[in-house]
Amino acid sequence: MKIRTLRYFIKEGFINSYRNKLMSLASVLIVVTSLIIFGVFVLISLNAQHNIGIWKEQPQLQAFCYQEIDDIQVRRVEEIIKADERILSYEKVTREQALERMRERLGKDAAILDGYGADIFPVSFIIRLKDVSYSSEVVKDLEKVTGIEKVSYSQDTVELITRMSHWFSLGCSVMIIVFLVASVFIIANTIKLTVFARRREISIMKYIGATDWFIRWPFVVEGVIISITGAILAFIVSAYGYKAVVDKFTQDAFFAQTNLLSMLSIESVWSRLAVYYAVIAVVVGAAGSFVSMRRYLKV
Numbered sequence: 001m002k003i004r005t006l007r008y009f010i011k012e013g014f015i016n017s018y019r020n021k022l023m024s025l026a027s028v029l030i031v032v033t034s035l036i037i038f039g040v041f042v043l044i045s046l047n048a049q050h051n052i053g054i055w056k057e058q059p060q061l062q063a064f065c066y067q068e069i070d071d072i073q074v075r076r077v078e079e080i081i082k083a084d085e086r087i088l089s090y091e092k093v094t095r096e097q098a099l100e101r102m103r104e105r106l107g108k109d110a111a112i113l114d115g116y117g118a119d120i121f122p123v124s125f126i127i128r129l130k131d132v133s134y135s136s137e138v139v140k141d142l143e144k145v146t147g148i149e150k151v152s153y154s155q156d157t158v159e160l161i162t163r164m165s166h167w168f169s170l171g172c173s174v175m176i177i178v179f180l181v182a183s184v185f186i187i188a189n190t191i192k193l194t195v196f197a198r199r200r201e202i203s204i205m206k207y208i209g210a211t212d213w214f215i216r217w218p219f220v221v222e223g224v225i226i227s228i229t230g231a232i233l234a235f236i237v238s239a240y241g242y243k244a245v246v247d248k249f250t251q252d253a254f255f256a257q258t259n260l261l262s263m264l265s266i267e268s269v270w271s272r273l274a275v276y277y278a279v280i281a282v283v284v285g286a287a288g289s290f291v292s293m294r295r296y297l298k299v
Contacts, residue, residue, distance in 0.1 A: 010221055024226055031230025032237070035277055039238040041175060042276060043269060048168060050264050061127040061139065061153045067120075069147050074123050077147045081125055084141075086134040091126040095119060122149065220289045227285030231277040239270055 065077060081090050093101070098121035103110040129138060135153060142151045205215050243266045250263070 024222075027226045028230045028233065031227055031281070032234045035231055035234035035280065036238055038280070039234065039273055039277065042273065043238070043242055045175070046269055046272070047263055051262060061129070061135065061142070061151055063125045063127060063142050063145075063148050063151045065123045065125075065147050066149045067122045069123075073147045077145060078125070080145055081127065081142075084138070086130055086138055088128045088130045090128065093124045093126060095121045095123060098122070098124065216290065220286050223285040223289030224282055225285075227281035228278075231281035235274055235277050238273060239266060242266055242269070 063077075063081070065074060069077075078092060081087060095118035099113070099116075099118045102121070103113060106112065127138075129135060139151045139153060142148055202215055246263050246266060
Protein backbone atom coordinates (compact mmCIF):
# COMPACT_ATOMS: atom_id res chain seq x y z
CA MET A 1 0.00 0.00 0.00
CA LYS A 2 1.35 3.41 -1.03
CA ILE A 3 1.86 6.12 1.59
CA ARG A 4 -0.40 8.46 -0.42
CA THR A 5 -3.18 5.88 -0.42
CA LEU A 6 -2.75 5.24 3.31
CA ARG A 7 -2.90 8.97 3.96
CA TYR A 8 -6.12 9.13 1.96
CA PHE A 9 -7.71 6.32 3.97
CA ILE A 10 -6.81 7.97 7.30
CA LYS A 11 -8.04 11.35 6.06
CA GLU A 12 -11.34 9.86 4.88
CA GLY A 13 -11.75 8.04 8.19
CA PHE A 14 -11.49 11.31 10.12
CA ILE A 15 -13.72 13.18 7.64
CA ASN A 16 -16.41 10.48 7.79
CA SER A 17 -16.30 10.50 11.61
CA TYR A 18 -16.80 14.27 11.64
CA ARG A 19 -19.40 14.26 8.86
CA ASN A 20 -21.56 11.78 10.74
CA LYS A 21 -21.20 13.54 14.08
CA LEU A 22 -24.43 12.31 15.66
CA MET A 23 -23.87 8.65 14.80
CA SER A 24 -20.19 8.87 15.76
CA LEU A 25 -21.08 10.47 19.10
CA ALA A 26 -23.65 7.75 19.83
CA SER A 27 -21.09 5.07 18.94
CA VAL A 28 -18.42 6.67 21.13
CA LEU A 29 -20.79 6.87 24.12
CA ILE A 30 -21.72 3.20 23.78
CA VAL A 31 -18.04 2.26 23.52
CA VAL A 32 -17.29 4.35 26.64
CA THR A 33 -20.12 2.72 28.60
CA SER A 34 -19.14 -0.80 27.56
CA LEU A 35 -15.47 -0.32 28.40
CA ILE A 36 -16.20 1.33 31.76
CA ILE A 37 -18.39 -1.62 32.79
CA PHE A 38 -15.65 -4.00 31.69
CA GLY A 39 -13.00 -1.88 33.46
CA VAL A 40 -14.93 -1.78 36.75
CA PHE A 41 -15.01 -5.56 36.88
CA VAL A 42 -11.31 -5.80 35.98
CA LEU A 43 -10.43 -3.38 38.80
CA ILE A 44 -12.56 -5.33 41.29
CA SER A 45 -10.88 -8.54 40.15
CA LEU A 46 -7.35 -7.10 40.49
CA ASN A 47 -8.05 -5.76 43.99
CA ALA A 48 -9.69 -8.97 45.16
CA GLN A 49 -6.72 -11.04 43.98
CA HIS A 50 -4.38 -8.52 45.65
CA ASN A 51 -6.15 -8.91 49.01
CA ILE A 52 -6.33 -12.70 48.79
CA GLY A 53 -2.58 -12.67 48.18
CA ILE A 54 -2.06 -10.54 51.31
CA TRP A 55 -4.24 -12.85 53.42
CA LYS A 56 -2.29 -15.86 52.20
CA GLU A 57 0.96 -14.22 53.29
CA GLN A 58 -0.22 -13.59 56.84
CA PRO A 59 1.29 -15.73 59.63
CA GLN A 60 -0.42 -19.08 59.33
CA LEU A 61 1.21 -21.17 62.03
CA GLN A 62 2.81 -20.64 65.42
CA ALA A 63 4.93 -23.43 66.90
CA PHE A 64 5.41 -23.29 70.70
CA CYS A 65 8.40 -25.00 72.26
CA TYR A 66 8.34 -26.65 75.67
CA GLN A 67 8.92 -24.08 78.36
CA GLU A 68 11.80 -25.98 79.95
CA ILE A 69 13.99 -26.60 76.87
CA ASP A 70 17.40 -24.92 76.68
CA ASP A 71 18.95 -22.75 73.96
CA ILE A 72 20.67 -25.70 72.26
CA GLN A 73 17.34 -27.52 71.79
CA VAL A 74 15.74 -24.30 70.57
CA ARG A 75 18.47 -23.96 67.91
CA ARG A 76 17.82 -27.54 66.76
CA VAL A 77 14.12 -26.77 66.37
CA GLU A 78 14.98 -23.61 64.43
CA GLU A 79 17.30 -25.55 62.09
CA ILE A 80 14.50 -28.02 61.29
CA ILE A 81 12.07 -25.18 60.54
CA LYS A 82 14.66 -23.34 58.45
CA ALA A 83 15.37 -26.45 56.36
CA ASP A 84 11.71 -27.11 55.52
CA GLU A 85 11.20 -26.13 51.85
CA ARG A 86 7.46 -25.63 52.39
CA ILE A 87 8.11 -22.74 54.75
CA LEU A 88 8.46 -19.30 53.15
CA SER A 89 9.72 -17.46 56.24
CA TYR A 90 9.61 -17.59 60.01
CA GLU A 91 10.08 -15.32 62.99
CA LYS A 92 11.58 -16.47 66.27
CA VAL A 93 9.83 -15.05 69.35
CA THR A 94 12.10 -15.23 72.39
CA ARG A 95 10.83 -15.42 75.96
CA GLU A 96 11.63 -11.73 76.48
CA GLN A 97 9.76 -10.73 73.31
CA ALA A 98 6.79 -12.86 74.35
CA LEU A 99 6.67 -11.05 77.70
CA GLU A 100 6.78 -7.63 76.01
CA ARG A 101 4.04 -8.56 73.56
CA MET A 102 1.84 -9.80 76.39
CA ARG A 103 2.35 -6.49 78.22
CA GLU A 104 1.30 -4.63 75.07
CA ARG A 105 -1.82 -6.76 74.72
CA LEU A 106 -2.83 -6.27 78.33
CA GLY A 107 -2.34 -2.51 78.11
CA LYS A 108 -3.55 -0.93 81.36
CA ASP A 109 -3.74 -4.36 83.00
CA ALA A 110 -0.06 -5.13 82.34
CA ALA A 111 0.65 -4.64 86.06
CA ILE A 112 -0.52 -8.19 86.73
CA LEU A 113 2.73 -9.40 85.16
CA ASP A 114 4.85 -7.51 87.70
CA GLY A 115 7.02 -9.90 89.63
CA TYR A 116 7.10 -12.46 86.83
CA GLY A 117 10.10 -13.07 84.62
CA ALA A 118 10.33 -13.98 80.97
CA ASP A 119 10.88 -17.62 81.91
CA ILE A 120 7.12 -18.14 82.28
CA PHE A 121 6.79 -17.89 78.47
CA PRO A 122 7.98 -20.45 75.94
CA VAL A 123 10.03 -19.71 72.85
CA SER A 124 7.85 -19.83 69.73
CA PHE A 125 8.15 -19.53 65.97
CA ILE A 126 5.67 -17.62 63.77
CA ILE A 127 5.70 -19.42 60.43
CA ARG A 128 4.56 -18.31 56.97
CA LEU A 129 4.07 -21.02 54.37
CA LYS A 130 4.70 -20.84 50.63
CA ASP A 131 1.18 -22.17 50.10
CA VAL A 132 -1.62 -22.45 52.65
CA SER A 133 -2.48 -25.87 51.24
CA TYR A 134 0.62 -27.20 53.04
CA SER A 135 -0.83 -26.29 56.45
CA SER A 136 -2.15 -29.67 57.59
CA GLU A 137 0.94 -31.68 56.64
CA VAL A 138 3.35 -29.08 58.05
CA VAL A 139 1.47 -29.06 61.37
CA LYS A 140 1.67 -32.85 61.61
CA ASP A 141 5.41 -32.83 60.86
CA LEU A 142 6.15 -30.04 63.35
CA GLU A 143 4.22 -31.75 66.13
CA LYS A 144 6.61 -34.72 65.76
CA VAL A 145 9.68 -32.50 66.26
CA THR A 146 11.37 -32.99 69.63
CA GLY A 147 11.09 -29.78 71.63
CA ILE A 148 7.82 -28.51 70.10
CA GLU A 149 4.87 -28.78 72.47
CA LYS A 150 2.08 -27.62 70.17
CA VAL A 151 1.38 -25.88 66.90
CA SER A 152 -1.53 -23.46 66.76
CA TYR A 153 -3.29 -22.37 63.63
CA SER A 154 -6.80 -21.58 62.54
CA GLN A 155 -7.69 -24.49 60.29
CA ASP A 156 -11.04 -23.01 59.30
CA THR A 157 -9.43 -19.72 58.26
CA VAL A 158 -6.69 -21.43 56.27
CA GLU A 159 -9.16 -23.68 54.47
CA LEU A 160 -11.46 -20.71 53.77
CA ILE A 161 -8.61 -18.72 52.21
CA THR A 162 -7.61 -21.73 50.09
CA ARG A 163 -11.16 -22.22 48.81
CA MET A 164 -11.64 -18.49 48.21
CA SER A 165 -8.42 -18.28 46.23
CA HIS A 166 -9.37 -21.24 44.02
CA TRP A 167 -12.98 -20.29 43.34
CA PHE A 168 -12.31 -16.59 42.96
CA SER A 169 -9.56 -17.21 40.39
CA LEU A 170 -11.95 -19.43 38.46
CA GLY A 171 -14.82 -16.95 38.79
CA CYS A 172 -12.65 -14.03 37.70
CA SER A 173 -11.50 -15.86 34.59
CA VAL A 174 -15.08 -16.75 33.61
CA MET A 175 -16.53 -13.30 34.32
CA ILE A 176 -13.75 -11.43 32.52
CA ILE A 177 -14.31 -13.59 29.44
CA VAL A 178 -18.08 -12.97 29.66
CA PHE A 179 -17.67 -9.20 30.01
CA LEU A 180 -15.06 -9.13 27.26
CA VAL A 181 -17.34 -11.00 24.85
CA ALA A 182 -20.27 -8.76 25.81
CA SER A 183 -18.18 -5.62 25.28
CA VAL A 184 -16.93 -6.85 21.92
CA PHE A 185 -20.48 -7.72 20.81
CA ILE A 186 -21.89 -4.32 21.84
CA ILE A 187 -19.07 -2.32 20.26
CA ALA A 188 -19.15 -4.34 17.01
CA ASN A 189 -22.91 -3.89 16.67
CA THR A 190 -22.56 -0.18 17.34
CA ILE A 191 -20.12 0.12 14.44
CA LYS A 192 -22.57 -1.80 12.26
CA LEU A 193 -25.05 1.05 12.79
CA THR A 194 -22.63 3.56 11.30
CA VAL A 195 -22.07 1.32 8.28
CA PHE A 196 -25.80 0.70 7.85
CA ALA A 197 -26.53 4.43 7.89
CA ARG A 198 -24.22 4.88 4.90
CA ARG A 199 -25.12 1.81 2.86
CA ARG A 200 -26.20 3.94 -0.12
CA GLU A 201 -22.81 5.67 -0.20
CA ILE A 202 -21.13 2.26 -0.29
CA SER A 203 -23.39 1.06 -3.11
CA ILE A 204 -22.64 4.16 -5.22
CA MET A 205 -18.88 3.73 -4.76
CA LYS A 206 -19.24 0.08 -5.77
CA TYR A 207 -21.18 0.95 -8.95
CA ILE A 208 -18.57 3.46 -10.14
CA GLY A 209 -15.84 0.79 -9.98
CA ALA A 210 -14.19 1.18 -6.59
CA THR A 211 -12.62 -2.04 -5.27
CA ASP A 212 -13.86 -3.67 -2.08
CA TRP A 213 -10.68 -2.82 -0.21
CA PHE A 214 -10.70 0.79 -1.37
CA ILE A 215 -14.23 1.15 -0.01
CA ARG A 216 -13.56 -0.83 3.15
CA TRP A 217 -10.40 0.81 4.50
CA PRO A 218 -11.85 4.28 5.29
CA PHE A 219 -14.63 2.58 7.26
CA VAL A 220 -12.13 0.40 9.11
CA VAL A 221 -10.12 3.51 10.01
CA GLU A 222 -13.34 5.25 11.09
CA GLY A 223 -14.26 2.29 13.31
CA VAL A 224 -10.82 2.38 14.95
CA ILE A 225 -11.06 6.16 15.46
CA ILE A 226 -14.46 5.81 17.15
CA SER A 227 -13.28 2.94 19.35
CA ILE A 228 -9.98 4.63 20.30
CA THR A 229 -11.82 7.86 21.18
CA GLY A 230 -14.23 5.88 23.34
CA ALA A 231 -11.34 3.99 24.95
CA ILE A 232 -9.51 7.23 25.83
CA LEU A 233 -12.64 8.75 27.40
CA ALA A 234 -13.41 5.48 29.21
CA PHE A 235 -9.86 5.34 30.57
CA ILE A 236 -10.01 8.94 31.83
CA VAL A 237 -13.35 8.34 33.58
CA SER A 238 -12.20 4.98 35.00
CA ALA A 239 -8.85 6.34 36.22
CA TYR A 240 -10.28 9.43 37.92
CA GLY A 241 -13.18 7.46 39.38
CA TYR A 242 -10.88 4.74 40.73
CA LYS A 243 -8.46 7.31 42.18
CA ALA A 244 -11.34 9.01 43.99
CA VAL A 245 -12.46 5.67 45.46
CA VAL A 246 -8.90 4.82 46.57
CA ASP A 247 -8.44 8.25 48.19
CA LYS A 248 -11.73 7.85 50.05
CA PHE A 249 -10.82 4.31 51.10
CA THR A 250 -7.38 5.28 52.47
CA GLN A 251 -8.99 8.01 54.58
CA ASP A 252 -11.28 5.51 56.28
CA ALA A 253 -10.00 5.13 59.85
CA PHE A 254 -11.32 1.57 60.31
CA PHE A 255 -9.54 0.06 57.31
CA ALA A 256 -6.41 2.13 57.96
CA GLN A 257 -6.07 0.70 61.49
CA THR A 258 -7.16 -2.89 60.91
CA ASN A 259 -5.39 -3.52 57.56
CA LEU A 260 -8.30 -5.84 56.85
CA LEU A 261 -8.52 -4.71 53.23
CA SER A 262 -6.30 -2.67 50.96
CA MET A 263 -6.64 -1.23 47.48
CA LEU A 264 -4.08 -1.11 44.71
CA SER A 265 -2.88 2.39 43.84
CA ILE A 266 -3.85 3.90 40.50
CA GLU A 267 -0.16 3.81 39.52
CA SER A 268 -0.11 0.00 39.78
CA VAL A 269 -3.23 -0.60 37.66
CA TRP A 270 -3.42 2.18 35.06
CA SER A 271 -1.00 0.53 32.61
CA ARG A 272 -2.94 -2.76 32.56
CA LEU A 273 -6.24 -0.93 32.21
CA ALA A 274 -4.88 1.19 29.34
CA VAL A 275 -3.61 -1.91 27.51
CA TYR A 276 -6.97 -3.70 27.90
CA TYR A 277 -8.89 -0.69 26.59
CA ALA A 278 -6.50 -0.06 23.69
CA VAL A 279 -6.47 -3.69 22.53
CA ILE A 280 -10.24 -4.02 22.70
CA ALA A 281 -10.75 -0.70 20.93
CA VAL A 282 -8.37 -1.37 18.02
CA VAL A 283 -9.31 -5.01 17.46
CA VAL A 284 -13.06 -4.53 17.82
CA GLY A 285 -13.13 -1.25 15.90
CA ALA A 286 -11.30 -2.74 12.92
CA ALA A 287 -13.01 -6.15 13.03
CA GLY A 288 -16.46 -4.64 13.55
CA SER A 289 -16.13 -2.38 10.53
CA PHE A 290 -14.60 -5.11 8.40
CA VAL A 291 -17.31 -7.68 9.16
CA SER A 292 -20.17 -5.19 9.05
CA MET A 293 -19.39 -4.12 5.48
CA ARG A 294 -19.43 -7.52 3.85
CA ARG A 295 -23.14 -7.57 3.07
CA TYR A 296 -23.10 -4.04 1.61
CA LEU A 297 -20.21 -4.83 -0.73
CA LYS A 298 -22.22 -7.56 -2.45
CA VAL A 299 -23.82 -5.40 -5.15
